[in-house]
Amino acid sequence: MADTPNQNNLRPETRAIHSRRVYEHESNSILFPIHQTATYVHESVGVLKAGYGYSRGGNPTVNALEQAISALEGTEQALAFRSGMAAITTMCMGLLKAADHVLMSEVVYGGTVRLFQQVLGNFGISYSFVDTNDLHAVKQAIRPESRLMFIETPANPTMMLTDIGAMAEITRAHNMLLAVDNTFLTPLLQNVLDLGADISMLSTTKYIDGHNATIGGSLASHNFELMDRLRLVRKTIGTISSPMDAWLTLQGVKTVPARLRVHCENAQIVAEWLEKNPRVVRVNYPGLPSFPQYELAKRQQKAFGGMLSFELNATTEQAKAFIDALKLTTCAESLGSVESLITNPATASHCDLPKAERERLGISDGLIRLSVGLENPADLLEDFQQALTTVFGS
Ligand SMILES: Cc1ncc(COP(=O)(O)O)c(C=O)c1O
Incomplete structure:
Protein backbone atom coordinates (compact mmCIF):
# COMPACT_ATOMS: atom_id res chain seq x y z
CA MET A 1 0.00 0.00 0.00
CA VAL A 253 -4.54 14.43 14.97
CA LYS A 254 -6.60 11.54 13.57
CA THR A 255 -9.72 12.37 15.58
CA VAL A 256 -9.47 16.16 15.72
CA PRO A 257 -12.02 16.86 12.92
CA ALA A 258 -14.60 14.55 14.54
CA ARG A 259 -13.93 15.95 18.01
CA LEU A 260 -14.14 19.55 16.84
CA ARG A 261 -17.55 18.94 15.33
CA VAL A 262 -18.93 17.84 18.72
CA HIS A 263 -17.02 20.58 20.60
CA CYS A 264 -18.74 23.16 18.38
CA GLU A 265 -22.21 21.60 18.75
CA ASN A 266 -21.89 21.38 22.53
CA ALA A 267 -20.48 24.90 22.90
CA GLN A 268 -23.41 26.34 20.92
CA ILE A 269 -25.90 24.55 23.22
CA VAL A 270 -24.09 25.67 26.38
CA ALA A 271 -23.68 29.27 25.13
CA GLU A 272 -27.39 29.57 24.29
CA TRP A 273 -28.37 28.11 27.70
CA LEU A 274 -26.04 30.48 29.57
CA GLU A 275 -27.31 33.47 27.60
CA LYS A 276 -30.88 32.72 28.70
CA ASN A 277 -29.91 32.32 32.36
CA PRO A 278 -30.81 35.36 34.49
CA ARG A 279 -27.64 34.91 36.58
CA VAL A 280 -25.46 35.43 33.49
CA VAL A 281 -24.64 39.01 32.48
CA ARG A 282 -22.73 38.34 29.27
CA VAL A 283 -21.66 35.37 27.15
CA ASN A 284 -18.71 35.73 24.78
CA TYR A 285 -19.20 33.12 22.05
CA PRO A 286 -18.70 33.88 18.35
CA GLY A 287 -21.65 31.63 17.46
CA LEU A 288 -24.22 33.81 19.22
CA PRO A 289 -25.93 36.48 17.08
CA SER A 290 -25.44 38.80 20.11
CA PHE A 291 -21.65 38.45 19.81
CA PRO A 292 -20.40 41.82 18.50
CA GLN A 293 -18.26 40.15 15.81
CA TYR A 294 -20.75 37.45 14.78
CA GLU A 295 -20.56 38.52 11.11
CA LEU A 296 -16.75 38.39 11.09
CA ALA A 297 -16.86 34.95 12.75
CA LYS A 298 -19.19 33.68 9.99
CA ARG A 299 -16.96 35.14 7.28
CA GLN A 300 -13.56 34.12 8.65
CA GLN A 301 -14.22 30.87 10.49
CA LYS A 302 -15.64 27.56 9.24
CA ALA A 303 -17.36 27.05 12.61
CA PHE A 304 -17.54 28.83 15.95
CA GLY A 305 -15.32 26.57 18.08
CA GLY A 306 -15.56 25.02 21.51
CA MET A 307 -14.40 27.96 23.65
CA LEU A 308 -16.51 30.58 25.39
CA SER A 309 -16.36 32.88 28.37
CA PHE A 310 -19.08 34.40 30.49
CA GLU A 311 -19.71 36.68 33.40
CA LEU A 312 -22.07 35.97 36.25
CA ASN A 313 -24.03 38.65 38.01
CA ALA A 314 -21.97 37.90 41.08
CA THR A 315 -19.09 38.95 43.24
CA THR A 316 -15.69 37.48 42.43
CA GLU A 317 -16.07 35.24 45.48
CA GLN A 318 -19.42 33.94 44.20
CA ALA A 319 -17.93 33.33 40.74
CA LYS A 320 -15.15 31.28 42.33
CA ALA A 321 -17.69 29.45 44.53
CA PHE A 322 -19.65 28.58 41.35
CA ILE A 323 -16.53 27.00 39.80
CA ASP A 324 -15.81 25.10 43.04
CA ALA A 325 -19.40 23.81 43.16
CA LEU A 326 -19.19 22.16 39.72
CA LYS A 327 -19.00 18.38 39.93
CA LEU A 328 -18.45 17.43 36.29
CA THR A 329 -16.73 20.40 34.70
CA THR A 330 -13.15 20.41 35.92
CA CYS A 331 -11.34 23.48 37.16
CA ALA A 332 -8.00 23.25 35.36
CA GLU A 333 -5.81 25.39 33.12
CA SER A 334 -5.75 24.35 29.46
CA LEU A 335 -8.50 23.77 26.92
CA GLY A 336 -9.52 21.76 23.91
CA SER A 337 -9.66 18.38 25.61
CA VAL A 338 -12.39 15.75 25.73
CA GLU A 339 -13.32 16.85 29.25
CA SER A 340 -14.86 20.28 29.86
CA LEU A 341 -12.42 22.58 31.62
CA ILE A 342 -13.20 25.80 33.42
CA THR A 343 -10.95 28.58 34.72
CA ASN A 344 -11.00 32.04 36.14
CA PRO A 345 -8.46 33.84 33.86
CA ALA A 346 -7.86 36.68 36.36
CA THR A 347 -6.37 34.19 38.83
CA ALA A 348 -4.89 31.77 36.25
CA SER A 349 -3.71 32.50 32.68
CA HIS A 350 -3.80 36.30 33.05
CA CYS A 351 -2.77 36.67 36.71
CA ASP A 352 0.44 38.50 35.71
CA LEU A 353 -1.49 41.38 34.07
CA PRO A 354 -2.23 44.33 36.37
CA LYS A 355 -5.89 44.41 37.44
CA ALA A 356 -6.58 47.78 35.75
CA GLU A 357 -5.21 46.44 32.46
CA ARG A 358 -7.25 43.25 32.77
CA GLU A 359 -10.44 45.24 33.36
CA ARG A 360 -9.72 47.49 30.36
CA LEU A 361 -9.45 44.38 28.17
CA GLY A 362 -12.68 42.87 29.47
CA ILE A 363 -10.98 40.29 31.71
CA SER A 364 -12.90 41.07 34.87
CA ASP A 365 -12.13 39.23 38.11
CA GLY A 366 -15.40 37.33 37.73
CA LEU A 367 -14.92 36.30 34.09
CA ILE A 368 -15.18 32.54 33.65
CA ARG A 369 -13.61 30.74 30.71
CA LEU A 370 -15.07 27.45 29.60
CA SER A 371 -13.65 24.88 27.23
CA VAL A 372 -16.68 22.80 26.32
CA GLY A 373 -15.78 19.11 26.12
CA LEU A 374 -17.38 16.09 24.55
CA GLU A 375 -19.70 15.13 27.41
CA ASN A 376 -23.44 14.97 26.71
CA PRO A 377 -24.39 18.65 26.92
CA ALA A 378 -27.48 17.80 29.03
CA ASP A 379 -25.13 16.54 31.76
CA LEU A 380 -23.07 19.74 31.54
CA LEU A 381 -26.17 21.93 31.83
CA GLU A 382 -27.40 19.95 34.85
CA ASP A 383 -24.01 20.45 36.44
CA PHE A 384 -24.11 24.23 35.83
CA GLN A 385 -27.65 24.42 37.21
CA GLN A 386 -26.77 22.55 40.41
CA ALA A 387 -23.68 24.78 40.91
CA LEU A 388 -25.79 27.94 40.41
CA THR A 389 -28.37 26.62 42.87
CA THR A 390 -25.64 25.79 45.40
CA VAL A 391 -24.20 29.33 45.24
CA PHE A 392 -27.32 31.45 44.71
CA GLY A 393 -30.17 29.33 46.03
CA SER A 394 -33.08 28.67 43.65
C1 LIG B 1 -3.91 30.62 22.90
C2 LIG B 1 -2.69 29.97 23.48
N1 LIG B 1 -1.50 30.12 22.86
C3 LIG B 1 -0.38 29.56 23.36
C4 LIG B 1 -0.39 28.82 24.53
C5 LIG B 1 0.87 28.21 25.05
O1 LIG B 1 0.92 26.86 24.73
P1 LIG B 1 1.64 25.75 25.64
O2 LIG B 1 0.94 25.71 26.96
O3 LIG B 1 1.50 24.51 24.84
O4 LIG B 1 3.06 26.18 25.81
C6 LIG B 1 -1.61 28.64 25.20
C7 LIG B 1 -1.64 27.87 26.45
O5 LIG B 1 -2.62 27.88 27.18
C8 LIG B 1 -2.78 29.24 24.67
O6 LIG B 1 -3.97 29.10 25.28
Whole structure:
Protein backbone atom coordinates (compact mmCIF):
# COMPACT_ATOMS: atom_id res chain seq x y z
CA MET A 1 0.00 0.00 0.00
CA ALA A 2 1.27 3.46 -0.84
CA ASP A 3 2.36 5.72 2.03
CA THR A 4 0.80 8.92 0.77
CA PRO A 5 -2.67 9.15 -0.75
CA ASN A 6 -3.21 12.18 -2.97
CA GLN A 7 -4.06 14.80 -0.40
CA ASN A 8 -5.87 17.08 -2.84
CA ASN A 9 -8.69 14.57 -3.23
CA LEU A 10 -9.27 14.13 0.49
CA ARG A 11 -11.76 15.90 2.72
CA PRO A 12 -10.51 17.16 6.12
CA GLU A 13 -11.74 14.18 8.20
CA THR A 14 -10.02 11.75 5.83
CA ARG A 15 -6.94 13.91 5.53
CA ALA A 16 -6.45 13.88 9.31
CA ILE A 17 -6.31 10.07 9.28
CA HIS A 18 -4.67 9.20 5.97
CA SER A 19 -2.87 12.14 4.46
CA ARG A 20 0.93 12.12 4.41
CA ARG A 21 0.69 8.95 6.46
CA VAL A 22 4.06 7.33 6.88
CA TYR A 23 4.31 3.57 7.47
CA GLU A 24 7.08 1.62 9.07
CA HIS A 25 7.97 -1.11 6.64
CA GLU A 26 9.71 -3.61 8.92
CA SER A 27 6.50 -4.96 10.45
CA ASN A 28 3.74 -2.99 8.69
CA SER A 29 2.46 -1.87 12.12
CA ILE A 30 -0.55 0.35 11.48
CA LEU A 31 0.69 2.90 13.97
CA PHE A 32 3.91 4.64 13.15
CA PRO A 33 6.41 3.63 15.89
CA ILE A 34 8.02 5.78 18.54
CA HIS A 35 11.63 6.31 17.54
CA GLN A 36 12.82 6.90 21.10
CA THR A 37 16.44 7.60 20.32
CA ALA A 38 18.94 10.36 20.94
CA THR A 39 21.15 9.59 17.97
CA TYR A 40 21.44 7.58 14.73
CA VAL A 41 24.10 5.26 13.39
CA HIS A 42 26.00 6.66 10.41
CA GLU A 43 25.87 4.45 7.31
CA SER A 44 29.54 5.31 6.98
CA VAL A 45 31.46 8.27 8.41
CA GLY A 46 29.42 11.38 7.73
CA VAL A 47 26.73 9.55 5.75
CA LEU A 48 23.30 9.71 7.42
CA LYS A 49 20.26 7.59 6.66
CA ALA A 50 17.36 9.84 5.58
CA GLY A 51 19.20 12.85 7.02
CA TYR A 52 18.76 11.84 10.67
CA GLY A 53 21.87 12.59 12.77
CA TYR A 54 20.71 13.60 16.25
CA SER A 55 17.20 13.93 17.70
CA ARG A 56 17.58 17.61 18.60
CA GLY A 57 17.68 18.23 14.84
CA GLY A 58 15.07 15.74 13.68
CA ASN A 59 13.39 12.44 14.51
CA PRO A 60 11.19 10.13 12.38
CA THR A 61 8.27 10.15 14.87
CA VAL A 62 8.42 13.92 15.17
CA ASN A 63 8.54 14.05 11.37
CA ALA A 64 5.42 11.86 11.14
CA LEU A 65 3.60 14.37 13.38
CA GLU A 66 4.91 17.24 11.26
CA GLN A 67 3.61 15.56 8.12
CA ALA A 68 0.19 15.17 9.72
CA ILE A 69 0.06 18.79 10.89
CA SER A 70 1.21 20.07 7.51
CA ALA A 71 -1.63 18.08 5.89
CA LEU A 72 -4.11 19.95 8.14
CA GLU A 73 -2.44 23.30 7.49
CA GLY A 74 -2.27 22.72 3.72
CA THR A 75 1.48 23.36 3.71
CA GLU A 76 4.46 21.37 2.52
CA GLN A 77 6.14 21.64 5.91
CA ALA A 78 5.39 22.09 9.60
CA LEU A 79 7.62 22.02 12.67
CA ALA A 80 6.73 20.43 16.02
CA PHE A 81 7.92 21.86 19.34
CA ARG A 82 8.07 20.88 23.03
CA SER A 83 5.31 23.38 23.84
CA GLY A 84 3.29 26.16 22.30
CA MET A 85 5.55 28.61 24.11
CA ALA A 86 8.62 26.87 22.65
CA ALA A 87 7.11 27.42 19.19
CA ILE A 88 6.49 31.13 19.87
CA THR A 89 9.95 31.60 21.42
CA THR A 90 11.64 29.86 18.48
CA MET A 91 9.65 31.99 16.05
CA CYS A 92 10.72 35.20 17.82
CA MET A 93 14.36 34.16 18.11
CA GLY A 94 14.40 33.08 14.48
CA LEU A 95 12.78 36.15 12.99
CA LEU A 96 13.76 39.03 15.27
CA LYS A 97 16.92 40.80 16.31
CA ALA A 98 17.76 43.53 18.82
CA ALA A 99 15.97 46.85 18.08
CA ASP A 100 13.16 45.13 16.16
CA HIS A 101 9.59 45.89 17.15
CA VAL A 102 6.62 43.53 17.38
CA LEU A 103 2.98 44.53 17.24
CA MET A 104 0.52 42.36 19.11
CA SER A 105 -3.22 42.15 19.45
CA GLU A 106 -4.34 43.49 22.82
CA VAL A 107 -5.76 40.28 24.16
CA VAL A 108 -3.34 37.39 23.88
CA TYR A 109 -2.44 34.38 25.98
CA GLY A 110 -0.80 35.50 29.24
CA GLY A 111 2.35 33.45 28.59
CA THR A 112 2.90 35.34 25.33
CA VAL A 113 2.67 38.66 27.18
CA ARG A 114 5.13 37.35 29.81
CA LEU A 115 7.55 36.25 27.06
CA PHE A 116 7.72 39.77 25.63
CA GLN A 117 7.57 41.65 28.92
CA GLN A 118 9.94 39.58 30.99
CA VAL A 119 12.23 37.83 28.53
CA LEU A 120 12.51 39.29 25.01
CA GLY A 121 12.53 42.87 26.31
CA ASN A 122 15.93 42.06 27.88
CA PHE A 123 17.28 41.33 24.40
CA GLY A 124 16.33 44.73 23.00
CA ILE A 125 13.17 43.56 21.24
CA SER A 126 10.36 46.03 21.78
CA TYR A 127 6.66 45.36 21.51
CA SER A 128 3.38 47.17 21.71
CA PHE A 129 -0.21 46.11 21.98
CA VAL A 130 -2.84 47.49 19.68
CA ASP A 131 -6.59 47.20 19.30
CA THR A 132 -6.59 45.14 16.10
CA ASN A 133 -10.20 46.10 15.44
CA ASP A 134 -9.16 49.69 14.88
CA LEU A 135 -7.36 49.63 11.51
CA HIS A 136 -6.29 53.25 11.87
CA ALA A 137 -4.72 52.50 15.29
CA VAL A 138 -2.93 49.47 13.79
CA LYS A 139 -1.42 51.56 10.98
CA GLN A 140 -0.43 54.28 13.46
CA ALA A 141 1.28 51.74 15.74
CA ILE A 142 3.63 50.50 12.99
CA ARG A 143 7.18 51.81 13.32
CA PRO A 144 10.05 51.69 10.80
CA GLU A 145 11.58 48.88 12.92
CA SER A 146 8.34 46.82 13.11
CA ARG A 147 9.06 43.31 11.79
CA LEU A 148 6.30 41.09 13.05
CA MET A 149 2.63 41.29 13.90
CA PHE A 150 1.48 38.52 16.24
CA ILE A 151 -2.23 38.09 16.77
CA GLU A 152 -4.54 35.61 18.40
CA THR A 153 -8.07 35.13 17.09
CA PRO A 154 -10.32 34.25 18.83
CA ALA A 155 -8.38 35.78 21.68
CA ASN A 156 -7.90 34.15 25.04
CA PRO A 157 -10.13 34.65 27.08
CA THR A 158 -12.51 37.34 25.75
CA MET A 159 -12.99 35.61 22.37
CA MET A 160 -12.44 38.95 20.63
CA LEU A 161 -11.75 38.38 16.91
CA THR A 162 -9.28 40.02 14.59
CA ASP A 163 -9.86 40.23 10.84
CA ILE A 164 -6.87 38.23 9.58
CA GLY A 165 -7.23 39.34 5.94
CA ALA A 166 -7.25 43.01 6.96
CA MET A 167 -4.11 42.52 9.08
CA ALA A 168 -2.38 40.66 6.23
CA GLU A 169 -3.02 43.58 3.88
CA ILE A 170 -1.42 45.98 6.36
CA THR A 171 1.61 43.80 7.17
CA ARG A 172 2.27 43.12 3.48
CA ALA A 173 2.20 46.84 2.74
CA HIS A 174 4.74 47.46 5.53
CA ASN A 175 7.07 44.57 4.76
CA MET A 176 6.21 42.85 8.02
CA LEU A 177 5.39 39.21 8.75
CA LEU A 178 2.00 38.21 10.14
CA ALA A 179 1.86 35.30 12.59
CA VAL A 180 -1.42 34.00 14.01
CA ASP A 181 -1.90 31.92 17.15
CA ASN A 182 -4.68 29.64 15.89
CA THR A 183 -4.83 27.45 18.99
CA PHE A 184 -8.53 28.05 19.68
CA LEU A 185 -9.75 26.94 16.23
CA THR A 186 -6.99 24.93 14.50
CA PRO A 187 -6.60 25.01 10.69
CA LEU A 188 -9.71 22.86 10.41
CA LEU A 189 -12.00 25.66 11.58
CA GLN A 190 -9.92 28.61 10.37
CA ASN A 191 -7.05 28.34 7.93
CA VAL A 192 -5.00 31.42 8.77
CA LEU A 193 -2.51 30.85 5.94
CA ASP A 194 -5.35 30.86 3.39
CA LEU A 195 -6.54 34.12 4.97
CA GLY A 196 -3.15 35.74 4.31
CA ALA A 197 -1.00 35.05 7.39
CA ASP A 198 2.66 34.14 6.89
CA ILE A 199 2.90 31.81 9.90
CA SER A 200 0.35 29.62 11.66
CA MET A 201 1.12 28.80 15.28
CA LEU A 202 -0.67 26.16 17.37
CA SER A 203 -0.40 25.00 20.94
CA THR A 204 -0.98 21.34 20.05
CA THR A 205 -1.47 20.78 23.80
CA LYS A 206 -5.08 21.78 23.16
CA TYR A 207 -7.38 20.50 20.39
CA ILE A 208 -4.73 18.68 18.32
CA ASP A 209 -3.74 16.36 21.18
CA GLY A 210 -7.20 16.64 22.71
CA HIS A 211 -6.62 14.30 25.67
CA ASN A 212 -4.45 16.37 28.04
CA ALA A 213 -1.62 13.91 27.48
CA THR A 214 1.10 16.24 26.14
CA ILE A 215 2.41 19.78 26.00
CA GLY A 216 3.38 20.71 22.44
CA GLY A 217 3.32 23.33 19.72
CA SER A 218 3.72 23.78 15.99
CA LEU A 219 4.58 26.34 13.34
CA ALA A 220 3.65 26.14 9.66
CA SER A 221 4.25 28.41 6.69
CA HIS A 222 4.27 28.29 2.90
CA ASN A 223 7.59 30.17 2.99
CA PHE A 224 10.37 27.56 2.68
CA GLU A 225 13.17 30.00 3.51
CA LEU A 226 11.43 31.00 6.72
CA MET A 227 10.82 27.34 7.66
CA ASP A 228 14.52 26.57 7.10
CA ARG A 229 15.44 29.42 9.43
CA LEU A 230 13.02 28.20 12.12
CA ARG A 231 14.33 24.64 11.78
CA LEU A 232 17.89 25.88 12.28
CA VAL A 233 16.94 27.89 15.37
CA ARG A 234 14.93 24.99 16.80
CA LYS A 235 17.91 22.67 16.39
CA THR A 236 20.19 25.27 17.97
CA ILE A 237 18.10 26.08 21.04
CA GLY A 238 16.69 22.57 21.44
CA THR A 239 12.95 23.24 21.32
CA ILE A 240 11.95 20.22 19.22
CA SER A 241 9.17 17.89 20.42
CA SER A 242 10.18 14.65 22.13
CA PRO A 243 9.44 11.43 20.19
CA MET A 244 7.01 10.16 22.84
CA ASP A 245 5.01 13.41 22.91
CA ALA A 246 5.02 13.56 19.11
CA TRP A 247 3.62 10.01 18.96
CA LEU A 248 0.84 10.77 21.44
CA THR A 249 -0.04 13.97 19.58
CA LEU A 250 -0.08 12.07 16.29
CA GLN A 251 -2.91 9.88 17.65
CA GLY A 252 -4.86 13.05 18.50
CA VAL A 253 -4.54 14.43 14.97
CA LYS A 254 -6.60 11.54 13.57
CA THR A 255 -9.72 12.37 15.58
CA VAL A 256 -9.47 16.16 15.72
CA PRO A 257 -12.02 16.86 12.92
CA ALA A 258 -14.60 14.55 14.54
CA ARG A 259 -13.93 15.95 18.01
CA LEU A 260 -14.14 19.55 16.84
CA ARG A 261 -17.55 18.94 15.33
CA VAL A 262 -18.93 17.84 18.72
CA HIS A 263 -17.02 20.58 20.60
CA CYS A 264 -18.74 23.16 18.38
CA GLU A 265 -22.21 21.60 18.75
CA ASN A 266 -21.89 21.38 22.53
CA ALA A 267 -20.48 24.90 22.90
CA GLN A 268 -23.41 26.34 20.92
CA ILE A 269 -25.90 24.55 23.22
CA VAL A 270 -24.09 25.67 26.38
CA ALA A 271 -23.68 29.27 25.13
CA GLU A 272 -27.39 29.57 24.29
CA TRP A 273 -28.37 28.11 27.70
CA LEU A 274 -26.04 30.48 29.57
CA GLU A 275 -27.31 33.47 27.60
CA LYS A 276 -30.88 32.72 28.70
CA ASN A 277 -29.91 32.32 32.36
CA PRO A 278 -30.81 35.36 34.49
CA ARG A 279 -27.64 34.91 36.58
CA VAL A 280 -25.46 35.43 33.49
CA VAL A 281 -24.64 39.01 32.48
CA ARG A 282 -22.73 38.34 29.27
CA VAL A 283 -21.66 35.37 27.15
CA ASN A 284 -18.71 35.73 24.78
CA TYR A 285 -19.20 33.12 22.05
CA PRO A 286 -18.70 33.88 18.35
CA GLY A 287 -21.65 31.63 17.46
CA LEU A 288 -24.22 33.81 19.22
CA PRO A 289 -25.93 36.48 17.08
CA SER A 290 -25.44 38.80 20.11
CA PHE A 291 -21.65 38.45 19.81
CA PRO A 292 -20.40 41.82 18.50
CA GLN A 293 -18.26 40.15 15.81
CA TYR A 294 -20.75 37.45 14.78
CA GLU A 295 -20.56 38.52 11.11
CA LEU A 296 -16.75 38.39 11.09
CA ALA A 297 -16.86 34.95 12.75
CA LYS A 298 -19.19 33.68 9.99
CA ARG A 299 -16.96 35.14 7.28
CA GLN A 300 -13.56 34.12 8.65
CA GLN A 301 -14.22 30.87 10.49
CA LYS A 302 -15.64 27.56 9.24
CA ALA A 303 -17.36 27.05 12.61
CA PHE A 304 -17.54 28.83 15.95
CA GLY A 305 -15.32 26.57 18.08
CA GLY A 306 -15.56 25.02 21.51
CA MET A 307 -14.40 27.96 23.65
CA LEU A 308 -16.51 30.58 25.39
CA SER A 309 -16.36 32.88 28.37
CA PHE A 310 -19.08 34.40 30.49
CA GLU A 311 -19.71 36.68 33.40
CA LEU A 312 -22.07 35.97 36.25
CA ASN A 313 -24.03 38.65 38.01
CA ALA A 314 -21.97 37.90 41.08
CA THR A 315 -19.09 38.95 43.24
CA THR A 316 -15.69 37.48 42.43
CA GLU A 317 -16.07 35.24 45.48
CA GLN A 318 -19.42 33.94 44.20
CA ALA A 319 -17.93 33.33 40.74
CA LYS A 320 -15.15 31.28 42.33
CA ALA A 321 -17.69 29.45 44.53
CA PHE A 322 -19.65 28.58 41.35
CA ILE A 323 -16.53 27.00 39.80
CA ASP A 324 -15.81 25.10 43.04
CA ALA A 325 -19.40 23.81 43.16
CA LEU A 326 -19.19 22.16 39.72
CA LYS A 327 -19.00 18.38 39.93
CA LEU A 328 -18.45 17.43 36.29
CA THR A 329 -16.73 20.40 34.70
CA THR A 330 -13.15 20.41 35.92
CA CYS A 331 -11.34 23.48 37.16
CA ALA A 332 -8.00 23.25 35.36
CA GLU A 333 -5.81 25.39 33.12
CA SER A 334 -5.75 24.35 29.46
CA LEU A 335 -8.50 23.77 26.92
CA GLY A 336 -9.52 21.76 23.91
CA SER A 337 -9.66 18.38 25.61
CA VAL A 338 -12.39 15.75 25.73
CA GLU A 339 -13.32 16.85 29.25
CA SER A 340 -14.86 20.28 29.86
CA LEU A 341 -12.42 22.58 31.62
CA ILE A 342 -13.20 25.80 33.42
CA THR A 343 -10.95 28.58 34.72
CA ASN A 344 -11.00 32.04 36.14
CA PRO A 345 -8.46 33.84 33.86
CA ALA A 346 -7.86 36.68 36.36
CA THR A 347 -6.37 34.19 38.83
CA ALA A 348 -4.89 31.77 36.25
CA SER A 349 -3.71 32.50 32.68
CA HIS A 350 -3.80 36.30 33.05
CA CYS A 351 -2.77 36.67 36.71
CA ASP A 352 0.44 38.50 35.71
CA LEU A 353 -1.49 41.38 34.07
CA PRO A 354 -2.23 44.33 36.37
CA LYS A 355 -5.89 44.41 37.44
CA ALA A 356 -6.58 47.78 35.75
CA GLU A 357 -5.21 46.44 32.46
CA ARG A 358 -7.25 43.25 32.77
CA GLU A 359 -10.44 45.24 33.36
CA ARG A 360 -9.72 47.49 30.36
CA LEU A 361 -9.45 44.38 28.17
CA GLY A 362 -12.68 42.87 29.47
CA ILE A 363 -10.98 40.29 31.71
CA SER A 364 -12.90 41.07 34.87
CA ASP A 365 -12.13 39.23 38.11
CA GLY A 366 -15.40 37.33 37.73
CA LEU A 367 -14.92 36.30 34.09
CA ILE A 368 -15.18 32.54 33.65
CA ARG A 369 -13.61 30.74 30.71
CA LEU A 370 -15.07 27.45 29.60
CA SER A 371 -13.65 24.88 27.23
CA VAL A 372 -16.68 22.80 26.32
CA GLY A 373 -15.78 19.11 26.12
CA LEU A 374 -17.38 16.09 24.55
CA GLU A 375 -19.70 15.13 27.41
CA ASN A 376 -23.44 14.97 26.71
CA PRO A 377 -24.39 18.65 26.92
CA ALA A 378 -27.48 17.80 29.03
CA ASP A 379 -25.13 16.54 31.76
CA LEU A 380 -23.07 19.74 31.54
CA LEU A 381 -26.17 21.93 31.83
CA GLU A 382 -27.40 19.95 34.85
CA ASP A 383 -24.01 20.45 36.44
CA PHE A 384 -24.11 24.23 35.83
CA GLN A 385 -27.65 24.42 37.21
CA GLN A 386 -26.77 22.55 40.41
CA ALA A 387 -23.68 24.78 40.91
CA LEU A 388 -25.79 27.94 40.41
CA THR A 389 -28.37 26.62 42.87
CA THR A 390 -25.64 25.79 45.40
CA VAL A 391 -24.20 29.33 45.24
CA PHE A 392 -27.32 31.45 44.71
CA GLY A 393 -30.17 29.33 46.03
CA SER A 394 -33.08 28.67 43.65
C1 LIG B 1 -3.91 30.62 22.90
C2 LIG B 1 -2.69 29.97 23.48
N1 LIG B 1 -1.50 30.12 22.86
C3 LIG B 1 -0.38 29.56 23.36
C4 LIG B 1 -0.39 28.82 24.53
C5 LIG B 1 0.87 28.21 25.05
O1 LIG B 1 0.92 26.86 24.73
P1 LIG B 1 1.64 25.75 25.64
O2 LIG B 1 0.94 25.71 26.96
O3 LIG B 1 1.50 24.51 24.84
O4 LIG B 1 3.06 26.18 25.81
C6 LIG B 1 -1.61 28.64 25.20
C7 LIG B 1 -1.64 27.87 26.45
O5 LIG B 1 -2.62 27.88 27.18
C8 LIG B 1 -2.78 29.24 24.67
O6 LIG B 1 -3.97 29.10 25.28
